[in-house]
Amino acid sequence: MIAALDYIIQAVSSLVIFVILLRFWLPWFRVDFRNPVAQGILKLTSPLVIPLRRILPPIGRVDTATVVVVFAIQYLTIVVRLFLVGASGAFGPLALTSIIYLGIATANLFMLVIIVHILLGWFAPGVYNPVTALVSSISNPLLSPFRRLVPPLGGFDITPVIPLILLGAATRLLMSWAPIPI
Numbered sequence: 001m002i003a004a005l006d007y008i009i010q011a012v013s014s015l016v017i018f019v020i021l022l023r024f025w026l027p028w029f030r031v032d033f034r035n036p037v038a039q040g041i042l043k044l045t046s047p048l049v050i051p052l053r054r055i056l057p058p059i060g061r062v063d064t065a066t067v068v069v070v071f072a073i074q075y076l077t078i079v080v081r082l083f084l085v086g087a088s089g090a091f092g093p094l095a096l097t098s099i100i101y102l103g104i105a106t107a108n109l110f111m112l113v114i115i116v117h118i119l120l121g122w123f124a125p126g127v128y129n130p131v132t133a134l135v136s137s138i139s140n141p142l143l144s145p146f147r148r149l150v151p152p153l154g155g156f157d158i159t160p161v162i163p164l165i166l167l168g169a170a171t172r173l174l175m176s177w178a179p180i181p182i
Contacts, residue, residue, distance in 0.1 A: 027063070101178065114139050139160075
């Protein structure tokens with residue numbers, strides 16, 4: 001029963017964290033905010049972020065309110081999951097673990113975007129829709145440095161493999177640094 005509840009908590013919090021991380025990264029990748037998917041992300045996350053933004057203004061391009069919200073959700077998720085198994089932790093290790101798991105979630109988000117980009121290129125090449133535009137806005141800056149290094153092989157672009165491998169390695173490295181493995 002505890003394992004099922006832990007899974008549900010982890011799955012729901014991961015989805016919420018992904019959406020909030022998307023909100024954080026949209027301006028960094030200069031996503032068109034007129035895109036209906038981007039507008040949906042903003043509408044979903046605004047009840048959490050906007051009240052806090054009145055207290056925490058952005059610092060440069062960093063949306064501090066979004067960072068605090070996503071950190072708080074990750075921190076609370078870890079605390080609840082530890083509570084379920086009868087464990088606890090001090091603030092410092094929990095905070096560091098939260099930051100590391102947010103790095104892992106960001107790497108996983110980028111891997112997901114690259115995989116969706118690949119699939120859209122196979123099954124819907126040249127088709128425009130809001131999801132394709134959002135995915136392209138995020139994936140193209142991630143893939144462009146590798147496209148300069150590796151030319152297409154017979155019309156087949158293998159450059160997404162390199163960032164997928166690097167992001168996968170980064171998640172394993174970050175996982176090994178977490179003071180509280182969950």
